[in-house]
Amino acid sequence: MHRESDNAPTTPSADKMRAYATQFVDRLTERSRLPLDYSVASLRLVDLIVDGLRRDRPDRARVALTLQGLGAYTGEVIVRRAGGRWVDFDAGQREFFRQSVGIRMPDGRAWNPLGKVVNRFETGPEESVQRFYLMLHGRARTPVRCL
Template identity: 35%
Template sequence: MTTHATHATTRQGPGSAPRPSAATKPVRWAADAVSALREGARVRLDYSAQSLWRVDRLIEEIRREGAPYAAVETVLRGFGAYAGEVVVGQTGAEWWATGGEHWVRTPDGRLWDPVDEARRCFAGDGSLRLLCRDATGAAG
């Protein structure tokens, strides 16, 4: 990993707590995914760990339908960012960025790549729910 990670702090809205500038894009990607699902598929996501069961199932459905990766790349990025925001909310983790990649760093110092995990889910070899469980130390 590169040692030049972005971690300057900015505010994300009136009255909100400071967030690292590395969070700007993932926060937007996650919000876009939540909005698109609410409007297009009538699916509501609430930024809970339990909601990641639904996201994993949605990715599985997209994969089973045979959608080409290029057609769903942005959606997968949004799902991964959403999972990252769940981890941030559960653990107080922070987004870090370098070289165009975004990771979540949990308070114990571990780095997680939820955007890549969403891609792995689409390939049939990943789980955003399990990533969140592992990152938060939660059982099941």
């Protein structure tokens, strides 16, 4: 496990992110009927959930676990739909992305879905999670089989 800061939740290592995302989705959807089905279209829902979290302008620390869960879900969509894989970032990447884990695409590029969700929370609609996916470079050339 990695620790980002004293105010941030503990982030699982790359080999635990799939299970973390699955557990987050299970907890979130047991209370509501949110269609978090790992589809690209469901990333629009991630944008809407983050916008709802922003509405009352809470301190980021209050919603940090939810943001981390939504970032893990976003990353897992990239893994399942675009051929990425979870990786633990090296020291330079951790400093640059301000996260300990991310996604490596088939072309070798690294992406930061957890940070993208935080950016949506801090900045607003111009930081769309769904648009992030649609503009992702390095996706697999052939469709990735959904697990």
